[in-house]
Amino acid sequence: MCSDPVLSVRDLRIQIGRQAVVDGLSFDVMSGERICLLGASGSGKSFTANAVLGLLPPAATVQGSIRLHGREIIATPAARRINETRVAMVFQDSLSALNPLASIGSQLCEPFIRHHGLSRKKATAAAVALLEAMKLHDPERLVKRTPAELSGGQRQRVCIALAMACKTSLMVADEPTTALDVVTQAQVLRALREHTDAARTALLFITHDLHAAAQLCQRAVIIERGEMIESGPLDALITAPKHRFTRELVAAAHSVQPSLARPAEALPEYTPHDLLQSA
Numbered sequence: 001m002c003s004d005p006v007l008s009v010r011d012l013r014i015q016i017g018r019q020a021v022v023d024g025l026s027f028d029v030m031s032g033e034r035i036c037l038l039g040a041s042g043s044g045k046s047f048t049a050n051a052v053l054g055l056l057p058p059a060a061t062v063q064g065s066i067r068l069h070g071r072e073i074i075a076t077p078a079a080r081r082i083n084e085t086r087v088a089m090v091f092q093d094s095l096s097a098l099n100p101l102a103s104i105g106s107q108l109c110e111p112f113i114r115h116h117g118l119s120r121k122k123a124t125a126a127a128v129a130l131l132e133a134m135k136l137h138d139p140e141r142l143v144k145r146t147p148a149e150l151s152g153g154q155r156q157r158v159c160i161a162l163a164m165a166c167k168t169s170l171m172v173a174d175e176p177t178t179a180l181d182v183v184t185q186a187q188v189l190r191a192l193r194e195h196t197d198a199a200r201t202a203l204l205f206i207t208h209d210l211h212a213a214a215q216l217c218q219r220a221v222i223i224e225r226g227e228m229i230e231s232g233p234l235d236a237l238i239t240a241p242k243h244r245f246t247r248e249l250v251a252a253a254h255s256v257q258p259s260l261a262r263p264a265e266a267l268p269e270y271t272p273h274d275l276l277q278s279a
């Protein structure tokens with residue numbers, strides 16, 4: 001891992017009217033690193049993600065600093081970002097993230113054509129190869145379908161493929177597995193892990209789910225009511241949580257799945273059959 005952060009957030013403050021929804025948040029994401037922003041519902045995770053993406057609502061006032069490769073981007077909305085400061089994104093709702101009227105193929109081709117200058121033919125080949133790498137069955141047929149013709153898990157892997165096609169150095173994934181069943185969650189987390197590893201893409205993973213975070217991330221920033229309460233290597237936070245909220249989070253996660261701290265590399269490849277067998 002190189003020593004310069006890809007993303008550097010300093011004293012981030014976001015207000016909606018008089019309410020502070022993010023209050024003095026600071027953290028770094030290093031090159032190729034996956035970190036999670038972990039907190040309860042309403043703790044300010046999505047506002048932080050949207051500030052990094054340049055997607056804050058007009059009603060929000062923002063202060064502090066967000067640097068991508070050293071360039072200040074806090075006041076630059078997504079639409080005005082240059083190539084070097086673009087951030088790829090994956091959202092919870094894959095159906096609304098994709099254009100319902102356009103084929104999967106035409107949506108996946110767009111970044112290859114627009115940002116990487118490929119011909120339509122080469123872009124289609126690249127799109128098919130990317131879907132194959134996402135372990136999606138029969139990608140040649142899949143590219144001809146529209147989003148509504150796919151399952152939630154297939155669609156979310158298309159969204160990850162779309163984010164990877166943008167070839168940015170940072171990806172933000174906001175609760176990408178929350179709406180999925182456990183088997184599909186594991187597939188999507190594996191796709192995120194393998195592809196960010198392969199492309200050395202840094203990941204800011206937004207979640208309230210410690211299990212999902214433990215499968216994907218090396219480091220965590222824990223927030224409560226818009227403030228950072230604890231941060232560090234995820235393994236250390238799981239084995240020796242310091243803050244009350246982190247302790248509660250770990251205890252609650254252990255109560256549903258005791259083997260929480262398994263390293264990502266050791267995770268089994270779950271199939272529906274395995275889960276049924278172990279039930």
Ligand SMILES: Nc1ncnc2c1ncn2[C@@H]1O[C@H](COP(=O)(O)OP(=O)(O)OP(=O)(O)O)[C@@H](O)[C@H]1O
Nearest residue numbers: 016019021039040041042043044045046047048208
């Ligand atoms: N449009 C809005 N106007 C005023 N306050 C808002 C608005 N949208 C969200 N909030 C408040 O901002 C705070 C942070 O919201 P945010 O969506 O960032 O939380 P979160 O941690 O992502 O929650 P979740 O896990 O439920 O998505 C919450 O207290 C929420 O009530």
